[in-house]
Amino acid sequence: xxxxxxxxxxxxxxxxxxxxxxxxxxxxxxxxxxxxxxxxxxxxxxxxxxxxxxxxxxxxxxxxxxxxxxxxxxxxxxxxxxxxxxxxxxxxxxxxxxxxxxxxxxxxxxxxxxxxxxxxxxxxxxxxxxxxxxxxxxxxxxxxxxxxxxxxx
Amino acid sequence: xxxxxxxxxxxxxxxxxxxxxxxxxxxxxxxxxxxxxxxxxxxxxxxxxxxxxxxxxxxxxxxxxxxxxxxxxxxxxxxxxxxxxxxxxxxxxxxxxxxxxxxxxxxxxxxxxxxxxxxxxxxxxxxxxxxxxxxxxxxxxxxxxxxxxxxxx
Amino acid sequence: xxxxxxxxxxxxxxxxxxxxxxxxxxxxxxxxxxxxxxxxxxxxxxxxxxxxxxxxxxxxxxxxxxxxxxxxxxxxxxxxxxxxxxxxxxxxxxxxxxxxxxxxxxxxxxxxxxxxxxxxxxxxxxxxxxxxxxxxxxxxxxxxxxxxxxxxx
Numbered sequence: 001x002x003x004x005x006x007x008x009x010x011x012x013x014x015x016x017x018x019x020x021x022x023x024x025x026x027x028x029x030x031x032x033x034x035x036x037x038x039x040x041x042x043x044x045x046x047x048x049x050x051x052x053x054x055x056x057x058x059x060x061x062x063x064x065x066x067x068x069x070x071x072x073x074x075x076x077x078x079x080x081x082x083x084x085x086x087x088x089x090x091x092x093x094x095x096x097x098x099x100x101x102x103x104x105x106x107x108x109x110x111x112x113x114x115x116x117x118x119x120x121x122x123x124x125x126x127x128x129x130x131x132x133x134x135x136x137x138x139x140x141x142x143x144x145x146x147x148x149x150x151x152x153x
Numbered sequence: 154x155x156x157x158x159x160x161x162x163x164x165x166x167x168x169x170x171x172x173x174x175x176x177x178x179x180x181x182x183x184x185x186x187x188x189x190x191x192x193x194x195x196x197x198x199x200x201x202x203x204x205x206x207x208x209x210x211x212x213x214x215x216x217x218x219x220x221x222x223x224x225x226x227x228x229x230x231x232x233x234x235x236x237x238x239x240x241x242x243x244x245x246x247x248x249x250x251x252x253x254x255x256x257x258x259x260x261x262x263x264x265x266x267x268x269x270x271x272x273x274x275x276x277x278x279x280x281x282x283x284x285x286x287x288x289x290x291x292x293x294x295x296x297x298x299x300x301x302x303x304x305x306x
Numbered sequence: 307x308x309x310x311x312x313x314x315x316x317x318x319x320x321x322x323x324x325x326x327x328x329x330x331x332x333x334x335x336x337x338x339x340x341x342x343x344x345x346x347x348x349x350x351x352x353x354x355x356x357x358x359x360x361x362x363x364x365x366x367x368x369x370x371x372x373x374x375x376x377x378x379x380x381x382x383x384x385x386x387x388x389x390x391x392x393x394x395x396x397x398x399x400x401x402x403x404x405x406x407x408x409x410x411x412x413x414x415x416x417x418x419x420x421x422x423x424x425x426x427x428x429x430x431x432x433x434x435x436x437x438x439x440x441x442x443x444x445x446x447x448x449x450x451x452x453x454x455x456x457x458x459x
Contacts, residue, residue, distance in 0.1 A: 235388060237318075240315065240322065255408070267410070294412040295417070
């Protein structure tokens with residue numbers, strides 16, 4: 001089964017909006033009824049509930065974005081997402097999309113560094129003719145991150 | 154010519170099974186009559202025959218997997234494959250697929266590191282309605298690897 | 307809107323020809339009337355005109371390639387491009403293609419290193435039935451590069 005084109009574009013535009021720090025555009029990729037979580041593979045394997053970032057509705061995402069845009073205390077840096085092609089986890093699965101990724105961190109006057117690797121696990125719905133995330137789980141491969149996770153992944 | 158969808162999925166599921174250490178699933182992506190080799194670009198350029206891993210049939214792959222699963226002496230780590238989109242090497246080629254990749258190595262409580270870059274060169278056949286590898290050559294860019302290559306790439 | 311297959315192949319073959327140091331093949335991916343520029347996101351943000359490499363027609367690209375192939379004074383190294391799937395920047399855009407990338411630098415007997423991240427911004431035309439670049443802007447994320455940029459990106 002090939003991945004629907006609007007799902008591919010949704011995942012690409014989401015990553016691009018983060019890389020350009022266009023967090024309003026990033027918000028638009030989520031449904032009103034949504035769930036967003038950043039966790040680690042180790043957390044998941046052990047059934048530990050606490051993720052690195054967690055929102056159970058879109059207003060919590062709006063709050064996060066407002067907080068980033070107003071306070072803005074973190075070291076100025078940007079991301080670059082490189083996405084592996086999106087896949088479905090096995091034959092016959094049709095509502096779950098997996099996209100492996102690597103994110104680099106770009107800081108002015110410093111070398112670019114590998115930040116994190118992991119995978120997106122997405123459920124996508126169509127609202128008003130537009131594909132949006134009903135759920136996005138960001139599962140990181142490494143069990144620790146060396147900096148504050150200010151901007152969503 | 155666009156890449157057939159079952160070929161794309163085969164390549165994705167193969168990488169995913171390695172990243173999840175599901176080596177039984179990895180085995181299922183190969184035909185019974187298959188050839189698997191890991192080598193380097195330098196080896197290939199010089200016509201040197203000896204690869205880093207070499208199997209001329211599926212039973213040799215089964216042995217390798219059994220050995221990894223039983224002995225298990227290597228440092229516990231996992232991979233993360235990021236695949237560049239699969240291409241055919243030129244116009245009119247229809248039975249050869251190239252997939253550039255980078256593999257990161259994830260080790261508990263250590264920073265994730267770049268492990269290897271290279272490309273898959275695949276021939277794919279359909280057996281019982283299912284796409285499987287008739288040949289996979291894993292050609293690494295670097296001429297040396299800094300650790301034992303325990304898990305296939 | 308899905309990306310036309312000949313555009314995807316053009317972008318893939320261009321990267322592959324660079325990775326194999328086949329600069330004649332790389333030249334063939336450009337139209338006679340073309341524009342090629344390597345710049346940085348910072349340059350672009352500030353409206354600074356000077357890029358790291360700049361050609362306003364194909365003959366300037368030919369000169370560059372001839373110069374690389376004849377003089378050849380740079381440290382022998384190769385690239386490995388890993389491409390994120392190509393996207394269009396938003397709904398309804400049909401003549402502009404964006405491809406995020408990471409490039410690793412491979413040097414004999416040295417560890418492979420992250421070289422640059424960035425994105426291609428391409429305009430593609432069909433000439434004689436073949437897709438070729440009418441414009442390629444290579445926008446790098448980092449504001450500085452730690453080595454001479456000898457080979458195009």
